[in-house]
Amino acid sequence: MKSSSDTLQSITQEINRCQRCSLYKTATHAVPGEGNPHAQIVFIGEAPGFYEDQQGLPFVGRSGKLLDLCLEEIGLQRSDVWIGNVLKHRPPQNRDPLPQEISACKPFLDRQLKLIQPKFVVTLGRFAMEKFISGVYISRVHGQPRFITWESNEFFLFPLYHPAAALRNPHIKKDFYQDFKRLRHYLDNPSEITPTTKPNTTQDNNTQNKDDQEKQMSLL
Ligand code: URA
Numbered sequence: 001m002k003s004s005s006d007t008l009q010s011i012t013q014e015i016n017r018c019q020r021c022s023l024y025k026t027a028t029h030a031v032p033g034e035g036n037p038h039a040q041i042v043f044i045g046e047a048p049g050f051y052e053d054q055q056g057l058p059f060v061g062r063s064g065k066l067l068d069l070c071l072e073e074i075g076l077q078r079s080d081v082w083i084g085n086v087l088k089h090r091p092p093q094n095r096d097p098l099p100q101e102i103s104a105c106k107p108f109l110d111r112q113l114k115l116i117q118p119k120f121v122v123t124l125g126r127f128a129m130e131k132f133i134s135g136v137y138i139s140r141v142h143g144q145p146r147f148i149t150w151e152s153n154e155f156f157l158f159p160l161y162h163p164a165a166a167l168r169n170p171h172i173k174k175d176f177y178q179d180f181k182r183l184r185h186y187l188d189n190p191s192e193i194t195p196t197t198k199p200n201t202t203q204d205n206n207t208q209n210k211d212d213q214e215k216q217m218s219l220l
Helices: 008-016 050-055 062-073 099-116 163-168 170-188 207-215
Strands: 041-045 082-085 120-124 146-150 153-160
Touching (some): 008 099, 041 099, 062 163, 153 170
Parallel strands (some): 041 120, 120 153
Antiparallel strands (some): 146 153
16 A cells, blocks of 8 residues: 555556455446545545446435535535545445445545545545544534544544435435535635534434434435
8 A cells, every 4th residue: 555656546546446345346336536636625425326336426316416506506616626435336225334344445535635635524424424533423513614633634624414314304404505504604714613613503303313314325
């Protein structure tokens, strides 16, 4: 696993021939990630779904359409950002990633992040968030940026619900839209991010529900 001469292209090639876990056996294409190699903002999802697996591209199904819409709402296009996933191959039937799959795939995203050096890492859903922070519920921390040092990279982490959860639950969808507005605000005003930045919405009674929604498959 080299590092100094690493490039996004060479990582993509490695991912395309990866056999580190068994997912490659059932996948059609690997989905290494795509976008602006100099992006200030990186979005990280869970794993490719059906359409991503067919096309080898991240977020091209229903979740991707919602993501595109929200990006557009805050004045961003795909070409402004980089988009990747925790897992690079689709889990069969869109099941949750297994711990051994996450650890087998981890070095790829680590190396991609090291090369891109984004200022903001926006995680989509629980599995992406748990790459960087543990012991928190997404229903409690979504939309709250925090500055983190992670494997010698420094960036603002911005956890969001997964767009698939937003598509399933109108309450989550509302939060998802609001969180994108908050993202726009903090992109413009990063100096306002403090270790205790809290959302301006009050938590509702549906938090357990929302976490349960997140536990379901997110690969739409
Ligand atoms: N869901 C994800 O988490 N990633 C994708 O690329 C598509 C759907």
